[in-house]
Amino acid sequence: MMKNTTLKNWVEQYSGPLLRRAAYLLSDKTEAEDIVQEVFVAAFSSYDSFDGKSKPLTWLMAILNRKVADFYRKKYKTEPSIKLDHFFDESGFWKNNDVLNAWNVSxxxxxxxxxxxxxxxxxxxxxxxxxxxxxxxxxxYLEEKKAPEVSQELNISRTNLWKILQRSRMQLRECLEFNWFIKL
Known part of the structure; x- marks a missing residue:
């Protein structure tokens, strides 16, 4: 009975902070709500292992971080492969060297x-x-995790991580050029 009352209080007290953190990490409110529900289910299942050495919110945030990592691992593994046709030609050279040009920033x-x-x-x-x-x-970049940690959580090599980050930066650059700098 004590367990149910405590968990009910935790849901009322900590749903907001957990949901904000999950929404930040996932960038999707619906996914964030689902993850927070999973956090409370996991907390209920493993309540007996909570020994009170940390605050309940700290414990719940740790569960949240593991659930988010699991979510990303699963999603990362099930997404279709990425096509690089937009950036590279058949021989592997840049299609448009403009993305390499310097921005004129005042x-x-x-x-x-x-x-x-x-x-x-x-x-x-x-x-x-x-x-x-x-x-x-x-x-x-946003969570400021180190490369070994990101590589381990996503189960990819560091070389692959650096290539992904490089390609991401190039696409971001192109998007910003088109949606911000050209419009100035």
């Missing part, structure tokens, strides 16, 4: 990260990445 544009319109454009460009690129990109 002093006013140097503070782009403080610009809410630019931030929105950047978020949209990140969300437009193929899932197999977006997941490692978010883990490495």
């Amino acid at each position: 002093n006013a544009e140097a503070e782009l990260l403080d610009n809410t319109d630019f931030s929105k454009t950047m978020e949209d460009c990140i969300e437009d990445l193929p899932v197999r690129w977006k997941i490692p990109m978010k883990m490495y």
